[in-house]
Amino acid sequence: MHYLNATTDAEKKKTAEEIVAGFKEVGFIYLDKHGVPESTVKNAFEKAKLAWEDPRSNRGYVQIGRERVTQSADLNEIAQLRAKAPDFKESMEIGRDWDETWKNQWPLESDVPRFKQTMLDFYKTCHDLHVYVMRAIALGLNLEETFFDRKIDQQCHNLRLLSYPPIKTSLLRQDGQARAGAHSDYGTLTLLFQDSVGGLEVENPHTKEYQPAPPIPGSIVINAGDLLARWSNDVLRSTLHRVVAPPAKKVSETEGITPARQSIAFFCNPNFDAEISCLPTCSGPDQAAKYEPVTTEEYIVGRLQATYL
Numbered sequence: 540m541h542y543l544n545a546t547t548d549a550e551k552k553k554t555a556e557e558i559v560a561g562f563k564e565v566g567f568i569y570l571d572k573h574g575v576p577e578s579t580v581k582n583a584f585e586k587a588k589l590a591w592e593d594p595r596s597n598r599g600y601v602q603i604g605r606e607r608v609t610q611s612a613d614l615n616e617i618a619q620l621r622a623k624a625p626d627f628k629e630s631m632e633i634g635r636d637w638d639e640t641w642k643n644q645w646p647l648e649s650d651v652p653r654f655k656q657t658m659l660d661f662y663k664t665c666h667d668l669h670v671y672v673m674r675a676i677a678l679g680l681n682l683e684e685t686f687f688d689r690k691i692d693q694q695c696h697n698l699r700l701l702s703y704p705p706i707k708t709s710l711l712r713q714d715g716q717a718r719a720g721a722h723s724d725y726g727t728l729t730l731l732f733q734d735s736v737g738g739l740e741v742e743n744p745h746t747k748e749y750q751p752a753p754p755i756p757g758s759i760v761i762n763a764g765d766l767l768a769r770w771s772n773d774v775l776r777s778t779l780h781r782v783v784a785p786p787a788k789k790v791s792e793t794e795g796i797t798p799a800r801q802s803i804a805f806f807c808n809p810n811f812d813a814e815i816s817c818l819p820t821c822s823g824p825d826q827a828a829k830y831e832p833v834t835t836e837e838y839i840v841g842r843l844q845a846t847y848l
């Protein structure tokens with residue numbers, strides 16, 4: 540995908556159309572030539588690792604067993620699922636640092652030096668990439684390239700550092716168990732950075748079979764979330780995905796242990812007060828708008844309440 544360094548309008552439009560085709564057909568794309576230096580990603584992973592290794596630094600933290608991502612909106616069902624098959628993972632959440640209501644909980648600088656600055660820089664890098672990809676989506680949907688700009692400029696995103704501890708593979712392969720259960724994401728786009736362990740699987744929307752989405756060095760996995768699907772009248776897909784045991788390697792097979800895995804998910808959202816109503820090019824005489832307008836805040840708060848009860 541060459542959107543960022545396209546030199547002609549025709550090249551830009553072609554890439555924009557490829558990106559949109561990916562979100563229409565699968566809901567997931569691999570983006571390369573994205574302009575995010577490899578050293579930036581590597582550095583964010585290293586700082587996250589230091590924080591995971593330092594028990595004092597676990598602030599803003601969701602412990603193993605607290606969350607079970609699911610599509611269910613039934614509160615009893617979610618509680619039962621969480622008791623029976625919690626996700627085998629832990630996470631740290633970072634929001635926009637100037638938010639007065641939702642304050643970030645930073646580890647002490649002396650505990651994890653440069654953690655805070657690294658994550659703030661990474662947050663901005665991801666925000667900028669979100670703007671570019673949304674511009675490509677606008678072009679690919681025959682909207683003005685800057686259609687989304689003013690609706691996504693307040694950085695209402697969530698940077699989530701994920702750590703999946705080593706786990707007995709036999710446990711992970713039991714029915715219904717996973718590092719992260721099948722779910723779709725809530726917002727516009729998720730930028731997903733993963734280490735080399737693997738295990739991410741994406742549901743093929745046509746066959747309903749899960750297919751591995753292995754890490755490809757230098758590429759970022761990007762998936763559309765439910766709010767973007769809604770915004771686009773389901774022209775773009777928000778696809779189910781999960782994290783399970785990666786394909787067995789010899790060493791993990793003999794030891795029976797699936798190694799630790801680290802990933803970083805950047806969940807992008809429109810501005811909280813943006814009104815999400817059917818995009819002008821996504822409805823027409825034979826394609827009625829399916830959803831009522833909703834603000835980002837109404838939508839996301841509703842989804843989070845269902846997840847954390």
Ligand SMILES: O=C(O)CCC(=O)C(=O)O
Nearest residue numbers: 701719733739782802804
């Ligand atoms: O860790 C991963 O690769 C995926 C995580 C994920 O899908 C999520 O946190 O929403």
Ligand SMILES: [Fe+2]
Nearest residue numbers: 722723724780
């Ligand atoms: Fe996800």
